[in-house]
Amino acid sequence: MCNIFDAAKQMQEKAWSVIEETSVVNHWSSIGATINLVGSLKTGLLINNRDIDFHIYTSPFKLSDSFLAMSKLAESKRIKSVSYSNLLESEDKCIEWHAIYEDQDGDSWKMDMIHILNESPFAGYFENVADRILKVLTPETRKAILRIKNAVPDDREVMSIQIYKAVIEDGIRDLDSFWRWEKKNPSEGIITWVP
DSSP states (O other): OOOHHHHHHHHHHHHHHHHHHHTHHHHHHTTTOEEEEEHHHHHTOOSSOOEEEEEEEOSSOOHHHHHHHHHHHTTSTTEEEEEEEEETTSTTOEEEEEEEEEOTTSOEEEEEEEEEOTTSTTTTHHHHHHHHHHHHOOHHHHHHHHHHHHHSOTTSOOOHHHHHHHHHHHOOOSHHHHHHHHHHSOOOSOOOOOO
8 A cells, every 4th residue: 555645646646637638727828817726736735635726817807708718628528517606796806616527537626716806815815825834844744634634534524724724733643633623623714824
């Protein structure tokens, strides 16, 4: 059986092949967008959740451009569904796109593409969070995070940022300890922790 780092590496290599096969970066770049990888793949902490996260910016913002980029992505025969939420009038000031991609093995990958207005309070925020996590990770904390993430049951939803905070800030090193930590540290909505 491969070790936790090998398992993460294999999953991340598959994620990169999804990005390459869909040409998602090119589709957004074709409308003049800046597309930034964020989340678990950016930090090297993707292991068992087939989820790829991008934050996208255009200047000026045009809703029709967002639809144009997504229409190009949707031309891929492996894109099985696309959903859209308009949060332009909310605090987030963004358009959320979610696409489901089915790989050659029949596994589904969720691609989250958040098209953010430049005046959103979250513009650039999660890019900074990912950079900070990368700076403070050690081999020990990386291993603890990957082991906890890999042990979370499929039917239990946990935000990765909670695990990062528990491990990096509070020294949590295993799943049972994490469950106890989570009870004492409930969260609702967007978590704004930065290491």
